[in-house]
Every structure is written in structure tokens, then in C-alpha cells.
Amino acid sequence: MRTYAEVAEYTCDAGRALSWDFMGRPSDIIVVGAGIVGCAVAYELACRGASVEIVDERPVGMGATQASAGVLAPYIEAREGSPLLDLTVRSLGLFDHFMERVSADSGVTVPYHRTGTLDIATTDDELRALRTTAEVLARRDVPALLLDAQAVRAEEPQLGDVAIGGLLIGSHGFVAAGELTRALVIAARRRGAQLIEQSRVRRISRLHGDMIVHTDRGSLTSNAVVLAAGSWSGKIAIDGVSATVPVRPVRGQLLYLGWTGTPLRRVTWSGRCYLVPWDDGTLLVGATVEEAGFDERTTVAGVSELLEAVCGIVPHARDAGFRSARVGLRPATADDLPVIGPSTAIPNLMYATGHYRNGVLLAPLTAQLVADAMLDNRIDPQLDSVSPARFGGL
Ligand SMILES: Cc1cc2nc3c(=O)[nH]c(=O)nc-3n(C[C@H](O)[C@H](O)[C@H](O)COP(=O)(O)OP(=O)(O)OC[C@H]3O[C@@H](n4cnc5c(N)ncnc54)[C@H](O)[C@@H]3O)c2cc1C
Incomplete structure (x- = not known):
């Protein structure tokens, strides 16, 4: 039987007080959503000793994740100056180790390649944009090669003659997103996590400090909830939160x-x-x-x-x-950034959603940031740019 002898308060960098309404760390956590984000979060939480249940109405990875191309390309997806660039670059840096861990813990080898990207230009405007990116990469000491038309065709003989230039970025790669998500679930289950399928979450509420997750097949009780329901996150009613997450x-x-x-x-x-x-x-x-x-x-x-x-x-x-x-x-989301971090409206609710075009790329970092905040009371400064607080009373 858990006791709620005190309310522990932590303050994030932006000065907002957030509270975990139990002693120390939550011992059991429900993750709503078994896409790449929910499964990565569940895996990380389970690895760090939490008792985790993953709830989904569909089979694992059958939301946006099953359609993902799995491309890992921060320098194509994000622009200099956007917080998205720092987040995606940081997450790409975690990928090798993340894949090694998931493979070792699940026994599954997931297709994963860091063979780079070749971004081609077919117009002068596109070529100018590639040159600008090449300058940014040079300033960041990221190896990249700006190629002329001939060099592009030598690099990729399958291309027709439309390319007038290209940019080769060797650190980029791709991963099989569906297979990775299923491997994450296997790994999480080996660490004690439970998967509850075919259960649609209708509402989340609080009762005497517990979090109650109401599904169409009954209610589940936990210390804390992570909302990782992708595009459907705003459809789940949360008692005490007047706004819905704007995804x-x-x-x-x-x-x-x-x-x-x-x-x-x-x-x-x-x-x-x-x-x-x-x-x-x-x-x-x-x-x-x-x-x-x-x-x-x-x-x-x-x-x-x-x-x-x-x-x-x-x-x-x-x-x-x-x-x-x-x-x-x-x-x-409206600013193309994910929503990751604790609710500022009610205790014991964590958001991990809104990953738009980069949910696969951002999965390792999201899992780490969420587990750090929930289990180790560490609020990473990068959570500021993705905080739910930027959308009001979440
Ligand atoms: C065509 C396409 C290409 C893409 N390419 C890339 C790429 O190359 N690289 C990259 O990084 N990203 C890519 N993405 C983006 C990436 O796929 C998403 O950002 C990522 O899959 C989001 O993961 P998620 O877990 O948040 O959401 P989802 O995968 O959508 O998972 C959400 C889960 O929540 C469940 N759920 C929702 N509501 C409820 C409820 N009420 N009760 C119970 N369960 C619920 C759903 O059933 C679903 O399983 C691409 C996306 C698309 C569509």
C-alpha cells in the first residue's frame, strides 16, 4: 500500500512549480499509446525500475509509426536557430547506443543504417538552400560534401539528369520504425512492463492522489500517467485540465x-x-x-x-x-515542436506527444527526458522549448 505522506515539489528552469504527488518517485506508471514514442518511454521507465503498463486501442505501432519512413536526418528536417535542430541532433547522437541496448534487451536485430543522406537540388533556389545548409554544417563542424551535377550522378548513378547539385551528409541514417517499436515492447516486457491492447482510453482522472485511466474495458489505477497518444492525444478528456493538448x-x-x-x-x-x-x-x-x-x-x-x-x-x-x-x-503542433514535460495543471501527468515529422528520430531523447523528469527529478533545460506550458493550462 502506498502512502502519500508529502507532496514533493520540483521547479523547472522556467520557474513553474510542478508537483509529483507522492513520496520520491512513482512506482507504477501507465503510458497511453503504443507508438514509437510511448514504447520508447515505457522501455526507458521499465529499465530504470518503474512498473509500467502500456495501453493502446490498436496493436503496437499501428498509429503514425507504421507509416514512418524512419529517416534520421536532423540537418534536413530542422533549420538553424530552431530548438528542433538541437533536439534532433541530440537524439541522433543517442541512436547508436539506444539501438545496441534495445537489441540486447529484446534479442531482435532491427534494420538500422547510418549511410547518410544525399539531398539533391533541381532548381537554382534549391541549390542556394543547400549551399546555406553546407555553411551551417561547416560552422558546426559536421562533415558534409557539396556536390556538382556530375559528382551527384557519380555518387548515385540511379538519379536522372535533373539534379544540378547535391549535399551529402554522412551522419544521417534510417531505421525500421515498426520493427524498432515492436522490439521496444519486447524489451520493456522483459523488464516487467505489461501491454494492454484493444483498450481505448476515454478519460483520465484523479482520486485520492491516484491517477485513474478510464478505458472502454474498465479502469486502471497508477501513480502517474504519460500521455503519448500521438494525433489522438487531444481527444482524451483529462479531469482538472481545461485545455486539450493542441495536436x-x-x-x-x-x-x-x-x-x-x-x-x-x-x-x-x-x-x-x-x-x-x-x-x-x-x-x-x-x-x-x-x-x-x-x-x-x-x-x-x-x-x-x-x-x-x-x-x-x-x-x-x-x-x-x-x-x-x-x-x-x-x-x-502549431510551432512544429513536440509537447514533452509535466502538466502544469495537475500533478502526476506527463506529456510526450506532438512529434510531427520526427517522432522516430526524437524517440531516444524523449524517453530519456521523460524518465529523467519522472524518476530522477531531473528537469533538462531543453524541456523548456517543448513544455506543455506554452499552450496554456495543460
Ligand atoms: C508518412 C510518414 C512518414 C514519416 N517519416 C518519418 C521519418 O522519416 N522520420 C521520423 O522521425 N518520423 C517520421 N514520421 C513521423 C513519425 O512517424 C511520428 O512522429 C511518430 O510515429 C509519432 O509517434 P507516436 O508514438 O507519438 O504516435 P503514433 O505512432 O500515432 O502512436 C499513438 C498511439 O496512441 C494510440 N492511441 C491514440 N488514442 C488512444 C486512446 N484514446 N486510447 C488508447 N490508445 C490510443 C494509437 O492507437 C497509437 O497506437 C513520419 C510519419 C508519417 C505519417
Whole structure:
């Protein structure tokens, strides 16, 4: 039986008081959402000794995560000056060790490659943008190569003659997001975590200091809750929190093509689409960016846009087989930054959502920041830029 003899108060850098309403650290925690973010958080919490339950209405990784291209490319995704760049670069730096740990703890080898990205320019404007990025990378001492048209084709012979230049960034990579998420669950379960599937969370409330998670199959009780429900996070009512977390779905469709002949060497990026060459011979072509509400359909318009784009930069794509199209809802916020950190409205609620285009890349860092805050009372200064407090009474 737990006792709540005192309310421990911690203060984060921005000066907001946040409270964990129990002695010391929470011993049992419910994570709502079994996407890459929820599973990474659950794994980290379980590794550090917490008793964890992961609740989801779908099978593991079947939200946005199953559609993710798994590209790990902070210097393409984030701009200099944005907090997103620091967050994504830091998370990329954690990836090698994170993958080693997950592999050792789960016994699963997840496809993961750090073969770099080749970002190509097909217009003068795009070439200027690549030069600017190359200057930023030089200032940061990040190895990168600015290539002319001839060097681009030498680097990636599959490209047609549309590229007038390119930027090769060797530290980037890609990972199989679905397989990683399933491996995280295996690893977390080996550390004692429990997975509760087919349970839709309707509401979160508090009773005598306990957190109650109301699902359509009954109620669960814990010390603390992590809300990691991706695009659906705002649909869960939370007693005592007047605002809903402002995450909106941004639809992304992508294709899997059965490649014939020599595969592409690495992730290849253009203004119209990006390409990921998988070990099994498929080529992933991503991705549309659509405001379509919660509509999780692939569409003729989305598929044809991507087919046209890939054939425009890699002519040999016309010979590829059509394997499948996938779709997912990226959890976006108004400032394109995730929402990570403790609620400022009620105790014992932690947010880990809104990761938009970079949930896979940001998973190791999110897990670390959440576990540091919940279990070791360490509020990382980088949580300031992603705090739920920036959206009011969350
Ligand atoms: C086409 C596409 C390409 C992408 N490419 C990349 C990429 O290359 N690199 C990268 O880093 N990121 C990429 N992303 C983004 C990345 O996939 C997301 O940021 C990430 O998957 C978000 O993970 P999540 O765990 O927060 O959400 P999700 O994976 O959506 O998981 C949320 C989970 O919560 C569950 N849930 C929701 N509501 C409830 C409820 N009420 N009760 C119970 N369970 C609930 C859902 O069922 C779901 O399983 C891409 C996304 C898309 C769509």
C-alpha cells in the first residue's frame, strides 16, 4: 500500500512549480499509446525500475509509426536557430547506443543504417538552400560534401539528369520504425512492463492522489500517467485540465516499390519526394503532407503524386513493382515542436506527444527526458522549448 505522506515539489528552469504527488518517485506508471514514442518511454521507465503498463486501442505501432519512413536526418528536417535542430541532433547522437541496448534487451536485430543522406537540388533556389545548409554544417563542424551535377550522378548513378547539385551528409541514417517499436515492447516486457491492447482510453482522472485511466474495458489505477497518444492525444478528456493538448493530424502517404537492379546507395532527398532503400529490396517513396483531419485513407491523388515524383528523379522507378501504399497521421503542433514535460495543471501527468515529422528520430531523447523528469527529478533545460506550458493550462 502506498502512502502519500508529502507532496514533493520540483521547479523547472522556467520557474513553474510542478508537483509529483507522492513520496520520491512513482512506482507504477501507465503510458497511453503504443507508438514509437510511448514504447520508447515505457522501455526507458521499465529499465530504470518503474512498473509500467502500456495501453493502446490498436496493436503496437499501428498509429503514425507504421507509416514512418524512419529517416534520421536532423540537418534536413530542422533549420538553424530552431530548438528542433538541437533536439534532433541530440537524439541522433543517442541512436547508436539506444539501438545496441534495445537489441540486447529484446534479442531482435532491427534494420538500422547510418549511410547518410544525399539531398539533391533541381532548381537554382534549391541549390542556394543547400549551399546555406553546407555553411551551417561547416560552422558546426559536421562533415558534409557539396556536390556538382556530375559528382551527384557519380555518387548515385540511379538519379536522372535533373539534379544540378547535391549535399551529402554522412551522419544521417534510417531505421525500421515498426520493427524498432515492436522490439521496444519486447524489451520493456522483459523488464516487467505489461501491454494492454484493444483498450481505448476515454478519460483520465484523479482520486485520492491516484491517477485513474478510464478505458472502454474498465479502469486502471497508477501513480502517474504519460500521455503519448500521438494525433489522438487531444481527444482524451483529462479531469482538472481545461485545455486539450493542441495536436492535429497531418496525413502522410508513402509507397513501397519492389526495386529491380542496383539499389540506391542511401536515403535520397529531393524537393518532391524522398527515397529509402530497404534491405529487402523495396524502395520507400515518401511522403505527402496533407491536412485531411482524421481520414486515414490512401488516395489516388496521393499515390499518383508520389509515383510522378519518384519517376521524375529516378527514371528506373518505372520498372519497379508496386508493392503497397501506407498512410499515417503525423501528430503536429502549431510551432512544429513536440509537447514533452509535466502538466502544469495537475500533478502526476506527463506529456510526450506532438512529434510531427520526427517522432522516430526524437524517440531516444524523449524517453530519456521523460524518465529523467519522472524518476530522477531531473528537469533538462531543453524541456523548456517543448513544455506543455506554452499552450496554456495543460
Ligand atoms: C508518412 C510518414 C512518414 C514519416 N517519416 C518519418 C521519418 O522519416 N522520420 C521520423 O522521425 N518520423 C517520421 N514520421 C513521423 C513519425 O512517424 C511520428 O512522429 C511518430 O510515429 C509519432 O509517434 P507516436 O508514438 O507519438 O504516435 P503514433 O505512432 O500515432 O502512436 C499513438 C498511439 O496512441 C494510440 N492511441 C491514440 N488514442 C488512444 C486512446 N484514446 N486510447 C488508447 N490508445 C490510443 C494509437 O492507437 C497509437 O497506437 C513520419 C510519419 C508519417 C505519417
